[in-house]
Amino acid sequence: MRLMQKSKKEKDWGFDVRDIDAKVRPQDDFYHYANGTWMKKNPIPPQESHWGSFIMLRYDTEKKLRTLVTKVQKMKNLKTGSSEQMVRDFYNSGLDMKQRNAAGLAPLKPWLERIGKIKDVPSLVSTFAHLEKIGGSGPWGLMVDQDMKNSEKYIVHIGQSGLGLPDRDYYLKNDPESMRVRTAYEKHLEAMFALIGKSKTEAAKARVTVMSIETALAKISMSKEDRRDVDKTYHKISVPALAKLARGIDWKSYFKIIGADGIREVVVMQTAFLKAVSEMLRKVSVEDWKIYLEWHLVGGSASYLSARLEKQNFAFYGTVLSGVKEMKPAWRRALSAVNGNLGEALGKLYVDAYFGPEAKKRIVEIVNDLFTAYEARIKNLDWMSAATKKKAIKKLYEMNRKFGYPDTWKSYRGLVIRFDDYFGNAVRSSLLEHARVMRRLKKPVDRSEWFMTPQTVNAYCSFGLNDIVFPAAILQPPFFSKDADDALNYGGIGTVIGHEITHGFDDQGSKFDGKGNRKTWWTKEDRARFDKKAKVLVNQFNQYKVADGLKVNGQLTLGENIADLHRL
Numbered sequence: 001m002r003l004m005q006k007s008k009k010e011k012d013w014g015f016d017v018r019d020i021d022a023k024v025r026p027q028d029d030f031y032h033y034a035n036g037t038w039m040k041k042n043p044i045p046p047q048e049s050h051w052g053s054f055i056m057l058r059y060d061t062e063k064k065l066r067t068l069v070t071k072v073q074k075m076k077n078l079k080t081g082s083s084e085q086m087v088r089d090f091y092n093s094g095l096d097m098k099q100r101n102a103a104g105l106a107p108l109k110p111w112l113e114r115i116g117k118i119k120d121v122p123s124l125v126s127t128f129a130h131l132e133k134i135g136g137s138g139p140w141g142l143m144v145d146q147d148m149k150n151s152e153k154y155i156v157h158i159g160q161s162g163l164g165l166p167d168r169d170y171y172l173k174n175d176p177e178s179m180r181v182r183t184a185y186e187k188h189l190e191a192m193f194a195l196i197g198k199s200k201t202e203a204a205k206a207r208v209t210v211m212s213i214e215t216a217l218a219k220i221s222m223s224k225e226d227r228r229d230v231d232k233t234y235h236k237i238s239v240p241a242l243a244k245l246a247r248g249i250d251w252k253s254y255f256k257i258i259g260a261d262g263i264r265e266v267v268v269m270q271t272a273f274l275k276a277v278s279e280m281l282r283k284v285s286v287e288d289w290k291i292y293l294e295w296h297l298v299g300g301s302a303s304y305l306s307a308r309l310e311k312q313n314f315a316f317y318g319t320v321l322s323g324v325k326e327m328k329p330a331w332r333r334a335l336s337a338v339n340g341n342l343g344e345a346l347g348k349l350y351v352d353a354y355f356g357p358e359a360k361k362r363i364v365e366i367v368n369d370l371f372t373a374y375e376a377r378i379k380n381l382d383w384m385s386a387a388t389k390k391k392a393i394k395k396l397y398e399m400n401r402k403f404g405y406p407d408t409w410k411s412y413r414g415l416v417i418r419f420d421d422y423f424g425n426a427v428r429s430s431l432l433e434h435a436r437v438m439r440r441l442k443k444p445v446d447r448s449e450w451f452m453t454p455q456t457v458n459a460y461c462s463f464g465l466n467d468i469v470f471p472a473a474i475l476q477p478p479f480f481s482k483d484a485d486d487a488l489n490y491g492g493i494g495t496v497i498g499h500e501i502t503h504g505f506d507d508q509g510s511k512f513d514g515k516g517n518r519k520t521w522w523t524k525e526d527r528a529r530f531d532k533k534a535k536v537l538v539n540q541f542n543q544y545k546v547a548d549g550l551k552v553n554g555q556l557t558l559g560e561n562i563a564d565l566h567r568l
């Protein structure tokens with residue numbers, strides 16, 4: 001049920017019984033009983049794809065961030081390189097539509113030229129590497145993360161990527177919804193190619209090329225259900241073995257450009273995909289790859305360029321794909337870019353203005369209680385053996401808890417942010433972030449790191465770090481207030497905390513031990529009983545209808561469903 005703030009005094013907020021639809025019997029459909037009237041009174045706003053307490057609080061937080069940024073905009077004599085200067089100029093560069101329109105495609109020029117110079121597979125692969133550093137999309141992606149089987153070490157991971165649509169199914173399925181999206185995507189490709197100066201015939205031809213490459217990539221991609229399985233996505237191999245698996249690629253020079261010079265091992269997340277991609281590099285002509293890269297460069301940069309490109313991009317990804325009717329106002333779009341690129345610089349300003357130490361004290365007490373309750377629940381399970389219970393409780397108490405904001409803020413030192421270069425600001429931010437991530441390879445694992453900014457209304461559980469993290473922005477009404485009655489806090493943020501703890505024991509989280517290593521700590525019999533119970537849940541969710549002809553994918557959503565129920 002949604003909680004509501006009735007007055008300025010947070011003490012007074014609580015359940016609003018006016019949201020209830022008394023015509024629905026709670027024992028038939030509790031969701032519509034509890035929320036029915038609220039849902040009727042609150043249609044989804046035209047600028048959103050969905051609506052509810054999470055999104056409402058996100059919107060509210062954006063307004064607070066806007067107040068902060070507006071204050072910063074008025075500041076005089078800001079030191080170049082200070083958080084305030086970077087936030088102000090990034091934001092202003094996004095708002096300056098006149099300048100962005102005047103610049104047109106000019107900001108992309110050096111990148112388009114680089115693509116234009118590709119003449120063979122080696123120069124194609126080195127361009128993949130350069131684009132990867134700015135967050136661009138080649139057929140595979142690279143990240144540096146903990147080694148799942150040695151959680152004290154970072155290692156390079158290579159994973160499948162390269163699709164313009166969110167999943168391989170859109171290319172391969174022929175149901176009405178996949179066909180609708182695919183047809184609209186083809187039109188979108190043509191429109192984007194036309195916007196970068198191709199003739200109608202050239203644009204149509206380029207569309208065919210992109211669809212052919214992306215469909216081929218879709219066919220060799222791992223399914224989204226399998227991608228969730230940590231065991232199916234872990235193949236640690238040496239660099240010479242990688243060269244044998246994905247032939248014809250000069251991996252040493254690729255790693256050198258990317259900033260991973262001299263590495264000896266990598267984790268390949270989808271071996272079959274990478275092998276097949278290396279074959280595609282030989283089969284598909286270099287000229288076709290160039291068109292493919294051109295599309296990914298322009299598509300990935302559209303929201304930082306002219307109004308025409310941004311609108312066309314929204315028409316497909318916003319409206320066709322997500323059902324959003326209207327583009328968000330300029331301030332929300334620019335703010336989202338600042339959040340994405342300078343997250344912790346803005347986050348520090350947010351925390352200073354809106355997050356106090358008293359909130360942290362109260363939340364720590366609540367979390368302690370939840371751990372005690374969770375321990376009692378583990379002890380009471382009728383299907384888990386005493387030996388596994390002991391290990392589960394050990395893991396539970398090894399779980400690190402993070403609240404509000406990180407102890408050390410990310411440094412943006414050296415980053416150049418200009419008031420008149422929106423795209424360039426994004427590129428330089430990506431390069432800085434890429435370099436930061438690559439430096440992990442030379443360092444021990446940083447267990448204090450955060451993967452969400454403090455101004456994010458969300459929470460997460462990391463299997464590798466074995467921690468649960470609650471950013472400042474979720475620690476506010478309707479989820480939490482330091483002044484609220486206990487019942488409200490346990491019903492609000494308590495639910496979120498229980499959800500995140502449970503992730504550590506869900507179908508994937510339970511494969512990791514308290515140190516974050518992929519390790520079987522269950523007895524065989526307990527694991528079999530767990531899997532049997534999980535299967536019941538998969539089948540249950542497979543029955544739920546979401547829309548016409550569309551049911552929940554029980555296997556894909558298993559982790560979330562286990563976490564929502566807080567236990568098996």
Ligand SMILES: [Zn+2]
Binds near residue numbers: 499503560
């Ligand atoms: Zn979750």
